[in-house]
Amino acid sequence: MADRNYLIGTAGHVDHGKTELIRALSGIETDRLLEEKQRGISIELGFAHMVLPSGRKVGIVDVPGHEKFVRQMMAGASGMDIVLLVIAADEGIMPQTKEHLEILTLLGIPRGIVVLNKTDLVDEEWLDLMEEDVRDKLKKTVFQNAPICRVSALKGDGIDALRREIEALLAEVESKTSEGPVRMPIDRVFSVQGFGTVVTGTLQSGTVSLGQELAIEPGMILTKVRSLQVHNQKMKTASAGQRVAVNLAGLEVAEVERGSVLVSPRVFQVGKILDLNLLNLASAERPITQRQRVRFHLGTTEVLGRVHLLDQEELAPGQEGFAQILLEEPVLAASGDRFVLRFYSPTQTIGGGKVLGVASLKQKRFKQSVIEQMKIKDLGDPLDLLEKEIAEPRNSSELLTRLQVNRDELDKRLGSLEEQQRVEILPADETKLYWSSEAAQKWRAKLVDIVKAYEESNPLRLGMSREELKTRLGVQWPNHRWQTVLEQGAIKNYYRVSGSKVRTNVNADLPLVIAKRLDDLRKKWQDAKLTPFDFFSVAESLGIPKIEASEYAQYLCETGEWLHIEHYYYQRKDIEDAQKNLLDFLKSHEEIGVSEARELWGTSRKYAVPLLEYFDSLKITKRIGDKRKLY
Structure with a gap:
């Protein structure tokens, strides 16, 4: 019982006795403004609390009834668990009563009690007629089956019976969850000398604690909890369902408007x-x-x-x-x-x-x-809603925020999807990504189609770059997530990822004209050894268009046949032979200079110097002055 918190509210036409009723229930005066006392009507929201026969303490909000103050009434109705619809026995249902009823219906307030007030002003026969009339007019409203309590708030008649009815109705109400992120719509903002800005509201979810970092939204204004009060008592924590006054650090009253929401940072949309x-x-x-x-x-x-x-x-x-x-x-x-x-x-x-x-x-x-x-979104099964949210891969923290459910409920739904094979679970560092199986399959099919079309148009490029593919797919995920999802697909063999390139699993034959040009380049380079030709001149002599020539060289490098060193292309086999000869030389001579390398490799200084620097970069050799030694 102790961890369940509830809020009771009032509704009804102006001057039907809502404030007097709360005073009778709680002993607290909720009219706090001078204008309210002078005019005898509530203008702003008033708050109180009372103790029920069981010892349970509940909050009460007194909302204005006058037509001009419906905005305040709707602010007060936010978070109510039970509503007391107050109707004066001498007047019955009035225009503002009807609008309040409509608002309560639209807000989905689940339960209520009709309080027929001011019974001291009429006789028993009139009361019976009034109750029958009220019951008839409440048909097709949220109050059509609500209990009716006759009271005189001024004299205290029927108040104890009303308390018992409230107690019985609360037993049917599901308490708000204290798990998950903090969310508290702000209905009052004021300043207390020596303390600073204070906001009040009904805590709809989560738990607020001293020192906790929170935010005012919209605007993402960060702040910390300096102190807390619940029912005018200082507290270290406040939980969902309670009326809370929060003293916020580092904020001016002008920075916070009623209508803002106090929330856990970076959670809500x-x-x-x-x-x-x-x-x-x-x-x-x-x-x-x-x-x-x-x-x-x-x-x-x-x-x-x-x-x-x-x-x-x-x-x-x-x-x-x-x-x-x-x-x-x-x-x-x-x-x-x-x-x-x-x-x-x-x-x-x-x-x-x-x-x-x-x-x-x-x-x-x-x-x-x-x-x-x-x-x-409106009527879907919870699993359908979850499946929609994982139409792109998300982690559990993101899903908790988007669905506004607790972790146990989320785990249960994810488990059901997993049993039905409707979700894929991808490892991602210290967390997991959840992805609709159907969405993942469609996404990968689209990826393969894009890469396949690219390979057909660009047969020499051996796949599509990751970044170009990301752009073509319209991926908006963080880069780390994109790389994780991409590589997990390759692990499952939907496609291949090699370095920065993504390829399909099909090795298509090259067009004949391209294959012949490549063979011509290979034959020419067989005789080049470590004195390579100018690639672009040779390509032109073989009929390769200048605009396409670099793609041929890149293809031969990516297939591992050639190496690109400085401005020149070499057969990989020739470089491997040069490395072996260099190592054999250094084992017996300890060091080598440029002229010795030139003679060893049968090439000129023009090519020997870049080759020595290449072997330096591989940490095979180390340059000391004009000589090289084994690294």
């Missing part, structure tokens, strides 16, 4: 284009149209953007479809996040739904392949 499953509310008065400007709410963030519909001309009230949101400012988002859309003007809630992921580009409309990918 930030972008200005999001893939969405979008629902237009049935209560909306008009369709959502292509490129319509809207207010996009995600967690505590509000950003302006335009809707880019992918599978429909327009989204009529009650309809659902795939879309992208093209935002004016970047946001941090993850697959599965819930969002709300409101009209730009007037600011009325019109729709919302689920984020399917951060996108790198704007997609074409009505393209079947795009829509199919959206369906996989």
